[in-house]
Amino acid sequence: MLKNKTIIFHPFMFAAFPTLALLAYNVEEVTLAVAARPLLYSLIAAVILFLLAYMLCRNAYHAGMVASLILMLIFSYGHLYHAIKEIPAIGQVIGRHRYVFSAYLIFAVWAIWWIRRGKWHARKITQLLNILGIGLLIYPLFQIFRHARLTSEVNEIASTLLSQEEPLNAESLSNLPDIYYIILDTYTRADSMQSFFNFDNEPFLDSLREMGFYVADCSRCNYCYTRGSLVTSLNLYYLPDLEDALEQQGVERDPLPLIKSSLVRGLLEELGYQTVAFETSFFWTTITDADIYLGINRPSIFDQIVTPFETMLIRNSAGLIWVDYQLRAEQDYKQSFYDPLTQYPFSEYIIHELFILDNIAKAANIPGPTWTFAHVSIPHPPRVFTPEGEIVDDPGYYSGDSGGPINGEYEIKGYTNEVQFINKRMLEIVDTIIQNSSSPPIIILQGDTGGPADTITNILNAYYLRGETNEMLYPSVSPVNSFRIIFDTYFGASYELLPDVTYLEGELQQPVAETSAACLP
Numbered sequence: 001m002l003k004n005k006t007i008i009f010h011p012f013m014f015a016a017f018p019t020l021a022l023l024a025y026n027v028e029e030v031t032l033a034v035a036a037r038p039l040l041y042s043l044i045a046a047v048i049l050f051l052l053a054y055m056l057c058r059n060a061y062h063a064g065m066v067a068s069l070i071l072m073l074i075f076s077y078g079h080l081y082h083a084i085k086e087i088p089a090i091g092q093v094i095g096r097h098r099y100v101f102s103a104y105l106i107f108a109v110w111a112i113w114w115i116r117r118g119k120w121h122a123r124k125i126t127q128l129l130n131i132l133g134i135g136l137l138i139y140p141l142f143q144i145f146r147h148a149r150l151t152s153e154v155n156e157i158a159s160t161l162l163s164q165e166e167p168l169n170a171e172s173l174s175n176l177p178d179i180y181y182i183i184l185d186t187y188t189r190a191d192s193m194q195s196f197f198n199f200d201n202e203p204f205l206d207s208l209r210e211m212g213f214y215v216a217d218c219s220r221c222n223y224c225y226t227r228g229s230l231v232t233s234l235n236l237y238y239l240p241d242l243e244d245a246l247e248q249q250g251v252e253r254d255p256l257p258l259i260k261s262s263l264v265r266g267l268l269e270e271l272g273y274q275t276v277a278f279e280t281s282f283f284w285t286t287i288t289d290a291d292i293y294l295g296i297n298r299p300s301i302f303d304q305i306v307t308p309f310e311t312m313l314i315r316n317s318a319g320l321i322w323v324d325y326q327l328r329a330e331q332d333y334k335q336s337f338y339d340p341l342t343q344y345p346f347s348e349y350i351i352h353e354l355f356i357l358d359n360i361a362k363a364a365n366i367p368g369p370t371w372t373f374a375h376v377s378i379p380h381p382p383r384v385f386t387p388e389g390e391i392v393d394d395p396g397y398y399s400g401d402s403g404g405p406i407n408g409e410y411e412i413k414g415y416t417n418e419v420q421f422i423n424k425r426m427l428e429i430v431d432t433i434i435q436n437s438s439s440p441p442i443i444i445l446q447g448d449t450g451g452p453a454d455t456i457t458n459i460l461n462a463y464y465l466r467g468e469t470n471e472m473l474y475p476s477v478s479p480v481n482s483f484r485i486i487f488d489t490y491f492g493a494s495y496e497l498l499p500d501v502t503y504l505e506g507e508l509q510q511p512v513a514e515t516s517a518a519c520l521p
Contacts, residue, residue: 006123008050008064011071013133015046017140018075022313024140027147034309046071057115061122065115068129073104078316082401097321104318165263168271169492175439176272176369177466177490181234181264181482182360182429183285183373184422185226185380187447189219189458196455199416204423205462211430212467213445218475219461220502221449227259227284228503229448230375233479234262236495238503260287264483268371271491276363276372278356281349285375292366294359296351346382346398350391353378357425361432364441378422379451381405383414385421392417415451430464440466442490444482457502465489476500 019042023035049070054063081100170176190201205215223229228239235242235258242258265275269291277287279295287293314320356374363372382403384391392398397414400406405414430443447459463473465486472485478500487493 006061006126008060008126008130010126010129010133011046011050011064011067012043013130013137014068014071014075015042017133017136018042018317019313020137020140020144022309022316024143026309026312027144032144032148038310038313042071056112059116059122061126062115062118064126065122065129066112068133069111069115070108073108074318075316077101077104077318078314078320081320082316101318101321165267166493168267168487170271170490171492173490177439178364178369178433178437178441179268179273179371179486180360180363180433180441180443181371181373182426182443182445183230183375183448184426184445184460185375185377185447186449186451186456187379187419187422187460188450188455189447189460190217192450192455192458193416193419196451196453197412197416199419201419201423204427207427208430208445208462208464211434211464213430213443213462213464214470214473216461216463216473216475216477219459219478220457220476220500221447221459222478222480222501223503224449224456226282226448229479230259230285231262233446233482234259234264236263236480236484238480238498238501257284259284260289265371265373267487271369273369273371274366276366276370278359278374279352280356280375281352281377282375285373287373290373292363292370294355296355346384346403349377349382350384357429361429361436364433364436375448376422379415379418381414383418385418387417387420387424389421389425411452434464434467440468442466442486444486446479446482448479472497478502 016039019035019039023032046067049067050063053066053070054060057063057066077100081097084100188196190205193199193201208215221229222232222238231242232238237245265287269275274291275287276292276294277290279293280286314322353376356376360372360374363370378385382398383405384398386392392414394410396406396410397417398405400410405411426445430445433441433443441464443464445460445462445464447461450456450458459479461477461479461482463470463482463485465473470485470489472489477485481497481500484493484495484497488495
């Protein structure tokens with residue numbers, strides 16, 4: 001087919017780039033395995049396109065260029081569409097599939113014609129495209145391998161950090177209490193719900209108080225993003241202190257893996273606790289090496305229909321046309337748990353969340369002391385639940401960017417819908433835990449961050465400490481002090497309290513106002 005030594009491989013580089021770039025961008029939230037199937041399919045598509053292009057062009061260099069062109073058009077379509085979908089021009093919104101697809105088709109036909117008819121040094125252009133293809137993959141591959149190496153190193157360092165802490169002592173307890181750390185993602189504080197969403201959440205909090213919970217009415221998150229918040233609460237220190245400790249051990253300043261290999265987990269396991277964890281919607285809160293790992297029985301990655309990672313890839317490509325067609329196919333669009341087509345693209349998310357909610361309280365039946373970590377992604381987008389727990393039938397709640405609502409009205413309604421749903425489920429869950437526990441348990445019910453916009457720093461923070469009054473609790477207590485209080489009260493530790501501050505996300509992570517000063521009167 002070729003008369004010289006130049007190898008044509010740039011179509012395969014362009015085919016692999018979208019999957020690897022998306023994986024690199026989300027490498028802290030997914031497993032590497034999620035990229036296997038879309039990567040394989042993309043490479044197969046590159047082979048098919050190259051062979052078809054060769055049948056058309058009868059020239060291998062031209063065929064390679066045509067294949068790369070089509071791949072770039074396919075994988076750039078969704079990005080361009082999302083970028084221009086709201087841009088008006090000549091009295092029309094140009095971000096419509098009929099306009100964008102027509103423009104792509106016209107350009108593709110012209111470009112293929114030009115490639116076939118072109119009289120230029122195809123071999124040199126092929127060499128340049130090969131170099132460009134390799135260059136595109138350098139950064140995402142670097143990010144992927146860097147994360148894999150860092151994760152391995154931090155897991156090793158976690159044991160070193162644990163050895164520097166005093167072990168817990170439970171001599172004062174006749175029976176070790178089960179401990180539940182339940183995170184409700186983006187669940188904001190009651191005063192913020194009232195002012196921003198015009199929603200009264202006090203009846204839920206009053207129900208918690210009647211059960212014996214202490215509700216910290218003025219609590220704020222320590223970091224305004226999930227990873228920073230959970231690393232801090234599960235390791236008892238703010239990120240700068242943890243990063244410094246890692247750096248002293250020769251590890252890069254990224255403590256994210258310490259969610260899985262946390263100080264809290266290590267200290268409790270040394271005391272004889274079993275770790276109970278769940279398959280979640282986020283890789284970095286899925287503790288697969290827990291003593292008891294509860295996950296949905298699923299086939300392998302190659303036998304699943306559509307994963308959330310593949311959904312993102314599809315929505316950024318020309319596959320967006322098919323997705324939007326499915327959403328608009330019927331006016332009475334209904335969703336089902338088990339039909340990936342009508343539920344697309346959030347069926348897996350729904351199954352995950354309901355599975356966690358259905359199984360948290362079952363930890364009370366496990367013999368021996370357990371500590372349960374449950375990251376519930378409610379009321380975080382996509383907001384697909386009604387107050388009764390049914391699935392919403394209006395795509396306006398979840399068809400915006402990143403699975404969010406399409407406007408502010410849907411934002412408010414979707415958020416309060418899910419708050420009402422999770423309130424009902426949480427009251428049932430904590431009541432079951434308390435009733436079924438052989439020894440009075442410890443339960444922390446906490447938002448990792450607050451909700452959207454101005455509510456993001458204010459969080460739900462409620463403690464059931466064996467149904468007892470604890471003088472160490474106070475209205476502005478923040479997550480960094482949660483396990484400090486528990487360990488000092490029940491396990492003979494002497495951590496004492498840290499200042500309750502909220503850090504802004506960013507490189508400097510400058511502290512803002514003290515938590516106690518942020519509570520509305």
